[in-house]
Amino acid sequence: MAELYEENFKTVSKYVHATSRGHEVIQTALGMQLLPQDYAFPYYRDDAMLLSIGMKPYDLMLQLLAKKDDPFSGGRTYYSHPSLNDIDKPKIPHQSSATGMQAIPATGVALGLHYRESLTDEQRVAIDSNSNSSSSSDSIVVCSLGDASVTEGEIAEAFQMAALKQLPILYLVQDNGWDISANAAETRAQNAAEYAAGFHGIEAISIDGTDFEESYNTLNAVIEKIRTERRPFLVHAKVPLLNHHTSGVRMEFYRDDLEEARSRDPYPRMRQLLLDNGFSEQDVDDYDAFAKAESKKALEQAMTMPDPEPSDLFTHDFAPTPITEEKGERSPEGAEKVVMVDCALFAIEELMKKHPECLLYGQDVGGRLGGVFREAATLAQKFGDNRVFNTPIQEAFIVGSTVGMSAAGLKPIVEVQFADYIWPGLNQLFTEVSRSCYLSNGKWPVSMILRVPIGAYGSGGPYHSSSMESVVSNIRGLKIAYPSNGADLKGLMKAAYYDPNPVVIFEHKGLYWSKVKGTKGATSVEPSEDYVLPFGKAWVLQEIWKKQEEETLSIITYGMGVHWAMNATEELGLQDRVEVVDLRTLHPLDYETVFASVKKCGKCLVVTEEPSENSFSRALQGRIQEECFRYLDAPVMVIGSENMPAIPLNSVLEETMIPSTEKVKTKIKEILFY
Numbered sequence: 064m065a066e067l068y069e070e071n072f073k074t075v076s077k078y079v080h081a082t083s084r085g086h087e088v089i090q091t092a093l094g095m096q097l098l099p100q101d102y103a104f105p106y107y108r109d110d111a112m113l114l115s116i117g118m119k120p121y122d123l124m125l126q127l128l129a130k131k132d133d134p135f136s137g138g139r140t141y142y143s144h145p146s147l148n149d150i151d152k153p154k155i156p157h158q159s160s161a162t163g164m165q166a167i168p169a170t171g172v173a174l175g176l177h178y179r180e181s182l183t184d185e186q187r188v189a190i191d192s193n194s195n196s197s198s199s200s201d202s203i204v205v206c207s208l209g210d211a212s213v214t215e216g217e218i219a220e221a222f223q224m225a226a227l228k229q230l231p232i233l234y235l236v237q238d239n240g241w242d243i244s245a246n247a248a249e250t251r252a253q254n255a256a257e258y259a260a261g262f263h264g265i266e267a268i269s270i271d272g273t274d275f276e277e278s279y280n281t282l283n284a285v286i287e288k289i290r291t292e293r294r295p296f297l298v299h300a301k302v303p304l305l306n307h308h309t310s311g312v313r314m315e316f317y318r319d320d321l322e323e324a325r326s327r328d329p330y331p332r333m334r335q336l337l338l339d340n341g342f343s344e345q346d347v348d349d350y351d352a353f354a355k356a357e358s359k360k361a362l363e364q365a366m367t368m369p370d371p372e373p374s375d376l377f378t379h380d381f382a383p384t385p386i387t388e389e390k391g392e393r394s395p396e397g398a399e400k401v402v403m404v405d406c407a408l409f410a411i412e413e414l415m416k417k418h419p420e421c422l423l424y425g426q427d428v429g430g431r432l433g434g435v436f437r438e439a440a441t442l443a444q445k446f447g448d449n450r451v452f453n454t455p456i457q458e459a460f461i462v463g464s465t466v467g468m469s470a471a472g473l474k475p476i477v478e479v480q481f482a483d484y485i486w487p488g489l490n491q492l493f494t495e496v497s498r499s500c501y502l503s504n505g506k507w508p509v510s511m512i513l514r515v516p517i518g519a520y521g522s523g524g525p526y527h528s529s530s531m532e533s534v535v536s537n538i539r540g541l542k543i544a545y546p547s548n549g550a551d552l553k554g555l556m557k558a559a560y561y562d563p564n565p566v567v568i569f570e571h572k573g574l575y576w577s578k579v580k581g582t583k584g585a586t587s588v589e590p591s592e593d594y595v596l597p598f599g600k601a602w603v604l605q606e607i608w609k610k611q612e613e614e615t616l617s618i619i620t621y622g623m624g625v626h627w628a629m630n631a632t633e634e635l636g637l638q639d640r641v642e643v644v645d646l647r648t649l650h651p652l653d654y655e656t657v658f659a660s661v662k663k664c665g666k667c668l669v670v671t672e673e674p675s676e677n678s679f680s681r682a683l684q685g686r687i688q689e690e691c692f693r694y695l696d697a698p699v700m701v702i703g704s705e706n707m708p709a710i711p712l713n714s715v716l717e718e719t720m721i722p723s724t725e726k727v728k729t730k731i732k733e734i735l736f737y
Contacts, residue, residue, distance in 0.1 A: 064110070064124075064358045065082040065083070065084045067355075067358050067359060067362055068080065068082065068127070068310070071362065072310070074366070075127055075128065075310070075362075076310045077129075078127070078128070078129050078141065079141055079142070079309050079311050080127055080309065080310050081107050081108045081142070081143065081306070081308065081310070082108070082110060082143075082306045083108055083109065083111035084305040085239060085302050085303040085304050085306070085324065085327075086108055086109075086111065086237050086239070086272070086302045087111040087329060087330070087333075088272060088273055088275045088278055088302075088329040088332075089235070089237060089272035089273075089302060090109055090111035090112035090115065090207075090237075091111050091112070091114075091115040092275060092278035092279040092282050093112060093115070093205065093207075093235060093278075093282050094111070094112040094114070094116045095115050095279070096279075096283060096286055097116055097205065098153065098202075099149075099150065099151055099152055099153060100153075100198055100199045100201070100202045101154070101202055101203050102153060102154045102155070102156070102169070102198075102202070102204045102205070102467075102471075103116070103155050103205045103207070104155070104156070104158055104165040104168065104169040104204070104206045105143070105145060105155065105207045106158075106162075106207050106208060106209060106212075107142075107143050107144060107160060108143065108209065108237070109143055109207050110142070110143045113143065113145055116152050116153055117151065117152050118145075118147075118152075119361065120357060120358050120361040120362075121364060122134050122135075123142065123143065124361050124362050124365035125365050125368060126141070126142050126143070126144070126145075127142045127365070128366065128368075129370070129371075130365060130369065130370060131368065131369050131370060131371040131372070131375065132368055132369075133504075134147070135504070136503060137371060137378075137379075137504040138370065138371045138375070139501065140160075140502045144159075144160065144502075146158075146503035146504070146506055146507055147506075148506045148507065153205075154470065156172070156467065156470040156499065156503070156507045157466075157495075157498070157499040157502050157503040157506075157507045158466075158495065159494045159495055159502075161490070161494045162209065162211065162215065163212030163215035163217055163218050164215075164463070164490065164491065164494055165206060165207075165208075165495075166208065166212075166215075166217060166218050166221035166222075166234070167217055167221050167464055167466075167467075167491055167495070168463055168466035168467040168470075168495055169205075169206035169221070169232065170204075170206070170221040170224055170225050170232060170464060170467065171460075171463065171464030171466055171467025171468045171471075172204045172467035172468070172470055172471050173204040173225065173230035173231055173232040173295075174228060174230055175467055175468045175470070175471030175472070175473045176202055176203075176204065176230070176231055176471060177228055177229075177231065178422065178449055178450070179198060179471065179472075179473075180200060181449045182419055186419040189419060190419060190473070193418075193420065193472075194420070194472035198471060201291070202231070203231050203232065203233060203286060203289045203290055204230075204231060204232040205232070205233045205235060206233070206234050206235070207235045208235065208236045208237070208255075209236070209238075209239070210236050210237065210238035210239065210240070210247065210254065210299075211245075211247075211250065211251075213236060213251075213255045213258060214250060216459070217460075217463070217490070217491070220455075220457040220459050221460065222234075222259060222262045223262060223455055223457070223460075224454070224455070224457070224464070225264075225265060225295040226262040226264035226265045227264070227455070229264055229293065229294045230293075230294075230295055231289050231290070231293045231294070231295070232295050232296075233286065233289055233295070233297075233298065234255075234265075234295070234296070234297040234298070235297075235298050235300065236255035236297060236298070236299045236300065237300050237302050238254060238255060238272075238300060238301050238302065239302050239303060239324075240304070241304055241308070241318075243308050244312075244316070244317040254269070254299055255267075255299045256268065256269045256297060256299035259297040259299075264294070265295045266294070266295070266296050266297070267296070267297040267298075267299065268281060268285065268296070268297070268298050268299065269298075269299040269300075269301070270298060270300050270301070271301055272300025272301055272302040273301075273302055273303070273327055273328075273332060274329075274332065275329070275333055275336055276336065281298065302327075302329070303324035303325070303327040303328065305324060305325060305328060378504075378505070379500055379501050379503075379504055379505035380500070380501050381500060381508070381540070381542070381564045382500055382508040382563040384558075384561070384562040384563065384598075385562075386557075386558040386561050386562060386597050386598075387597055388597055389554070389595065389597060389600065390593065390594070391554075391590060391591045391592075391594030392590060392591040392593075392594060393550055393554070393588075393590045393594055394550070394588040394590070395588065395589075395591045398588045398590075398591075399589060400586050400588050400589075401549060401586065401588075402549065402575065402576045402577055402586050403548060403549035403552055403575050403576075403577070403585045403586065403587070404438050404549075404576060405589070406553040406589060407438060407514075407549075407552050407553065407570065408437075408438060408439070408440065408442070409553065409589060410552070410553040410556040411439070411442065411476060412441075412445065413592050414556075414557070414560050415442065415445075415446050415450065415451075418474065420472060420473045421450075421474050421560070422451070422468070422474070422475050422476065423439060423442060423450065423451045423475075423476045423477070423478075424451070424452050424454050424461070424477055425453075425461055425477050425478040425514075426453060426454060426455075426456060426461075426479075426480050427453060427480065428442075428443075428451060428453060428478065429443050429448065429451060429453035430444055434478075435480055436516060436572065436575055438478075438514070438575070439451060457487075458479050458485065458487040458488035459487050459488050459490060461477050461478075461479060462477065462479070462485075462488035462491040462496060463491030463492075465477055465509060465511035465513070465565070466491075466499060466507075466509050466511075468511070469507075469509045469510045469511055470507060474510055474511070474512075474560060475511050475512070476511070476512045476514065476560075477511065477512070477513055478513065478514035478515065478516070479513070479514075480516065481516055481523075481526070481527045482515050482516065482517040482529055482530065482531050482569070483526045483527060483528070483529045483531075485531065485535075489534070489538075492513070492535070492538060492541070492565075492567075493538050495509075496509050496540075496565045497509075497540030497565060499540075500540065501540055508564055509564070509565045510562070510563045510565070511566070512559045512566050512567075512568060513565070513566070513567045514568050514570060515567060515568065515570065516570050516571075516572045516575075517530055517531075517532070517545075517569045517572065517622075518530055518569075518571040518572055518574075518622065518623055518672055519573065519672065519710050519717060520571075520572040520573035521573075521578075522712055522713070522714045523710070523712075524711070524712035525710055525712065529710065530671075530672045530673040530674075531673070532545060532569055532673060533673060533677070533679040536679045540564075540565070541564075541565050541566070541567055541650065542562065542564055542566045542567070542598050542648070542651065543566070543567045543569070543649040544559065544566065544567070544598065544647065544649070545568075545569040545571075545621045545622045545647070545648070545649055546647055547571075547574065547584075547621060547623070547624075547626065547645050547647075548584060548585045548586070548587050548625075549585060549586060549587035549589070550587035550589075550590050550594075551596060551645075551647055552568070552570065553587075553594060554590060554594050554595055555568065555596050555598070555647065555648070557595045557596075558596055558597055558598060559598075561595070562598070571622045571623050571672075573623055574622070574623065574626075581626055581627075581630040582623075582626050584625075584629060585626065596647070598648045598650075598651055599648055599651035599652065599653050600647065600648075600653055600656075601646050601648075601652075601653035601656040601657060602644070602645045603642060603645075603660060604625070604629070604643055604644075605628075605629060605632065605638060605641065607638075607639055607640060607642045607664070608639075609663055609664065613640055614665075614666065614696070614736070615640050615641070615663075615664040616641045616642070616664055616666045616667070616668060616731060616734060616735055617641075617642045617644060617657075617661045617663070617664040617668070618632075618641060618644065618668050618669075619644050619657055619660070619661075619667060619668070619670070619683065619687070620643065620644070620645065620669065620670035621645060621646040621647065622672060624670035624671055624672060624722070625643065625645045626724075627722055627723060627726075627727045628641075628643045628727060629643055630724040631724050631725075631727040631728040631731055632731065634724065635728055637731065637735075640735070641731060641735075642663070642664055644656060644657060649679065652683075654686070654690070657683075657687065658687070658690050661687055661694065661699075662694040665694060665695060665696040665697075666695065666696055666734050666735065666737070667695070667700070667734075668699075668702065668731065668734055669683055669687075669699065669700070669701045669702075670701075670702055670722065670727060670730075671701070671702070671703040671704075671722075672703065672721060672722060673704060674703055674704045674706040675701045675702070675703035675704070675706070676706045680701050680703055684699045684700075684701050687699045696737070697734055697737035698737075700730065700733075702722055702726060702727060702730045703722060704720050704721045704722060705719070705720050707720060
């Protein structure tokens with residue numbers, strides 16, 4: 064296939080591809096031993112592994128040419144970037160091109176298998192009946208990596224968790240000595256096996272990846288141990304790189320070791336092995352001829368297949384959700400009024416009682432503390448340390464492992480401790496979590512909830528107070544909630560759980576206990592257990608009836624901004640002239656309700672806690688201005704925090720930085736009398 068691609072370079076190089084030349088033996092030795100109940104995370108050079116699990120050259124060539132019938136992604140992603148959920152083959156969740164990033168989702172699957180093994184048969188059957196995934200007690204996970212990717216920090220997070228929890232995973236590292244143009248001597252202080260040896264609990268082995276017998280027998284023994292002993296291994300296989308790094312980065316540009324690499328070509332050794340074991344020269348020549356003919360036929364056929372239609376662009380950004388309307392009792396008679404943090408806590412407790420696939424993990428959420436905001440208090444005691452547990456300080460793992468957990472049929476609820484700490488997890492959130500459904504052509508949506516305590520409260524200072532919803536709202540493929548009260552938080556939490564897509568819930572720390580002046584409105588009568596609130600439904604919580612001669616204003620806001628707006632209008636005595644729209648969710652966003660309110664009122668103010676420059680609020684301002692221009696009597700205005708690099712610790716400086724009821728009052732008067 065690699066030779067055929069070179070012969071047809073002008074045709075096939077429209078899109079980037081890499082091949083397995085030099086790596087074929089170790090990949091084939093592994094692929095032959097994987098079973099349908101296993102999970103595999105190949106990397107972009109693993110086309111030989113894909114062939115060895117039962118894919119055909121034609122399948123790969125449909126992806127090579129980005130055709131509509133590409134079985135992995137429908138023409139959306141590169142060659143040898145598989146995502147597969149066939150009943151007769153190992154399961155391959157989506158993973159990106161970002162080198163090494165697949166290690167965390169892969170380890171997440173292994174963590175999911177580890178948890179499933181603690182359940183009863185009845186619980187496992189219940190989980191499988193509610194998902195498109197299944198496993199057995201001897202399922203394993205394989206994560207394939209190039210040696211250069213092992214220097215990534217996220218590899219360390221994956222290794223740490225595999226070693227800590229003793230997970231059933233094999234990391235296969237194919238060491239060809241190169242990054243792109245940088246070689247191992249320039250970039251690595253040790254090889255992958257030496258590095259993995261530092262993680263106590265991972266057994267690491269180095270082999271010659273060009274020797275089929277050594278590769279097959281070593282992997283056979285390792286896989287058997289993983290299946291029975293349920294512990295992690297790393298196999299470090301030395302191989303040559305005999306083709307270009309990719310079709311666009313040619314080996315002749317920079318390689319100074321090609322002659323030495325070709326001396327280690329595994330193909331002549333494989334041919335001799337066949338001859339030594341009773342095959343004739345004619346047999347092997349016939350196999351060669353067959354492979355070349357089949358590959359040529361496959362490429363010719365793939366070239367005739369149609370490209371995707373323009374309409375195909377707009378499919379599978381999200382999997383359909385069953386929660387499309389508000390249901391259940393929002394304010395049950397006789398129910399107690401509770402603070403916002405308890406509404407979330409009770410929602411998760413109800414979910415965990417009902418669904419064995421529901422887990423909660425993150426930093427300090429375990430039994431000793433139950434979360435730094437007590438948002439997970441008592442849950443570990445009620446549901447056990449295998450369902451509610453602490454992780455290391457690893458935001459990337461916390462976020463990215465949900466890809467694997469979801470693929471294993473589980474529903475993880477995870478959290479980062481403060482919004483300021485989300486940054487190390489953004490790589491996984493953007494690259495793996497948000498794109499999985501779309502780039503797998505709908506096969507692998509990631510069903511997860513990421514809880515993010517956010518906002519300024521009580522002099523939290525520069526590392527515990529930030530708002531950053533603009534960054535997350537620019538990641539397509541996520542649903543985002545930002546509730547202003549406990550009832551909404553519980554209803555959205557339940558909707559998020561039953562949604563098959565990834566959801567980020569921003570929970571304002573200052574609203575958790577309503578200790579901030581003017582936030583009593585965040586407390587709620589606790590909704591019933593069956594209460595759900597669909598995403599994309601804003602709430603006009605202070606509706607007005609416009610009189611023709613009056614100047615009226617629509618305030619569009621969310622989170623803490625709702626309370627500033629409500630308090631400001633009350634103190635000004637303008638409840639009958641100012642409409643307040645609580646967005647509730649930032650994506651999907653209820654533009655219909657927003658535009659209707661603005662058109663009715665004629666003036667609009669967007670209130671946010673974020674610094675407003677280059678932000679979500681500025682984008683919303685522009686969209687309102689564009690859609691409602693004919694109805695406006697003044698420019699759409701925005702009030703947010705001052706545009707400074709961080710929120711200072713000092714309380715005077717903090718108050719100067721962020722909006723307040725007083726500042727919103729001033730802005731309301733400015734725009735009403737514009």
